Amino acid sequence: MSEILQQITTAVMQGKKDEIAQIAQQAIDEGSGAEDILYKGLMPGMDYVSVEFKAGRVFVPEVMRSARAMLNVMEVIKPLMVEKGISMVGKVLLGTVKGDLHDIGKNLVGMMCEGAGFEVRNLGINVEPEKFVEAVKEFEPDIVGMSALLTTTMRSMGDTVKALEEAGVRDRVQIMIGGAPVSQAFADKIGVAYAPDAAAAADKAKELIANSR
Ligand code: B1M
Secondary structure, three states, X not given: OOHHHHHHHHHHHOOOOOOHHHHHHXXXXXXXXXXXXXXHHHHHHHHHXXXXXXXXXXXXXXXXXXXXXXXXXXXXXXXXXXXXXXXXXEEEEEEEEOOOOOOHHHHHHHHHHHHOOEEEEEOOOOEOHHHHHHHHHHHOOOEEEEEOOOHHHHHHHHHHHHHHHHOOOHHHOEEEEEOOOOOHHHHHHHOOEEOOOHHHHHHHHHHHHHHHO
16 A cells, blocks of 8 residues: 555544645645545555554544544545545435434444445434435435433434335434443334444445345
8 A cells, every 4th residue: 555545544544634634635636536545545544543442452532533524524635535536435314313412423423434435414403304305305315313411302213213214214224322321132123223333334334235235
């Protein structure tokens, strides 16, 4: 791998969110393509962070910094990717469900999914089932991701699945849920996929895409 792409990988691993855009610009000036920067520079860095996070060797603040570094470069290379028609891995629609205002974990999930090459649309917090339905029709995501941090708002996840079914769009998407009170057993009960943390969510999203193609 070229030295400059290795520098990008290292900058993601170390969460150098300010320096990394400059390194990416240098890579572009030296002739690296957006695809190489994404797949050979950024992604190996985020994959490393994801493994370390799962193993408990790095924590939320470090992951946030690495994800921010990755997003700073994505802003630089996005126009080049659009120009060249390079497609992302898939589309993820994310939201914290109705009644719930917690968004730190959900945003982390969004960052990790972007780090894994997904185009992410984040609907924010307190998202009504109807809002998910509208966004599925308009954004046409591959995956709908829902987050809940309150035991009381887990119910909204089931309500959202039902709303998607009633609107006739449930079969167009894969659904993944997560959040501290959510479990695999609950996900099984409402017929969706589950991920326990942000790194696992990005892995699960990739797995869901691979299984659906
Ligand atoms: Co609230 N809160 N809170 N709170 N809050 C908790 C969740 C609570 C456990 C605290 C406690 O009592 N010990 C408790 C919930 C109890 C329960 O129902 N089980 C609680 C409560 C009760 C409340 C209020 C009701 C308090 C009140 O007003 N009386 C109120 C409710 C407001 C509402 O939502 N309607 C409330 C409000 C708030 C703040 C607004 C003050 C603030 C949120 C700010 C914000 O998010 N912008 C807040 C916070 C910060 C917390 C704690 C302290 C931290 C949550 C957090 O951000 N964790 C929390 C206690 C705690 O967890 N120690 C607590 C860090 C984050 C990275 O982890 O969100 O779990 P987490 O996300 C993880 C995984 O869960 C997973 O990946 C993430 C990263 O690895 N994950 C997904 C999350 N979403 C996923 C989606 C996926 C996959 C994985 O797929 C799509």
